[in-house]
Amino acid sequence: MAAPTDLRLPRYPREPEDANAPLDFAGYRSTKLRHPSQPLVLLPQMLTEVTGPLLGPGRLGELDNDLTRQHDGEPQGQRIIVTGRLLDGDGRPIRNSLVEIWQANAGGRYRHTGDRWPSPIDPNFSGLGRALTDDDGRYEFTTIKPGAYPWKNHDNAWRPAHIHFSVFGSAFTQRLVTQMYFPEDPLFYQDPIFNSIPDEKVRQRMISRFNLERTVPEWALAFDFDIVVRGREQSVFEDEEDED
Numbered sequence: 001m002a003a004p005t006d007l008r009l010p011r012y013p014r015e016p017e018d019a020n021a022p023l024d025f026a027g028y029r030s031t032k033l034r035h036p037s038q039p040l041v042l043l044p045q046m047l048t049e050v051t052g053p054l055l056g057p058g059r060l061g062e063l064d065n066d067l068t069r070q071h072d073g074e075p076q077g078q079r080i081i082v083t084g085r086l087l088d089g090d091g092r093p094i095r096n097s098l099v100e101i102w103q104a105n106a107g108g109r110y111r112h113t114g115d116r117w118p119s120p121i122d123p124n125f126s127g128l129g130r131a132l133t134d135d136d137g138r139y140e141f142t143t144i145k146p147g148a149y150p151w152k153n154h155d156n157a158w159r160p161a162h163i164h165f166s167v168f169g170s171a172f173t174q175r176l177v178t179q180m181y182f183p184e185d186p187l188f189y190q191d192p193i194f195n196s197i198p199d200e201k202v203r204q205r206m207i208s209r210f211n212l213e214r215t216v217p218e219w220a221l222a223f224d225f226d227i228v229v230r231g232r233e234q235s236v237f238e239d240e241e242d243e244d
Helices: 200-206
Strands: 079-087 098-103 128-132 138-144 162-168 175-181 221-224
Touching: 098 138, 128 138, 175 200
Parallel strands: 079 221
Antiparallel strands: 079 138, 098 128, 098 162, 162 175
């Protein structure tokens, strides 16, 4: 069978230089061991990258996007609703895209064997969730506001409260990772991951917006966080290995 001749693979403009952190940033010590030592090689997208496997609704569970109801008991901490839209570089919604989150609990501890600082593990909170965007590109999670935690990068180093986000395209090879912070966090000034973004205006795209209208009375606060995958207003994305 002859190969199709009308297949048009997507071409994307390069992102602005100030939209992402440098691969090696002196303030973030572990980048010294993680960043590539050779020039990067651009691999063009081929048929494999622009087709399946598909991430349909049948792959998600009923409580995957509600991290407060995944166990027998209720988790400790302030309930929050995190919602936003996944958009392309022209502001159009990206539909039926898988959005995943992972985070620390209210005490700032991950449910992970590598996290051993003396903050209690919450047996009713795993810190993992996923959702599909709707026709407007919107996703929504119900979760717990994470706490800050120490991470030994520098003297008395604490990470600001944050939630990790992963967004997928049409296949598993198309994945972008970013972090969402909370407004007016007092730890911004000393966090090298946050401050590795050269442009202050771009840095602000990582900070969610409090939304009183979306709060649920006597139940949960709400924060908006849009993710733009390309263009001048694109979100800040990180190396997949940097999961601190």
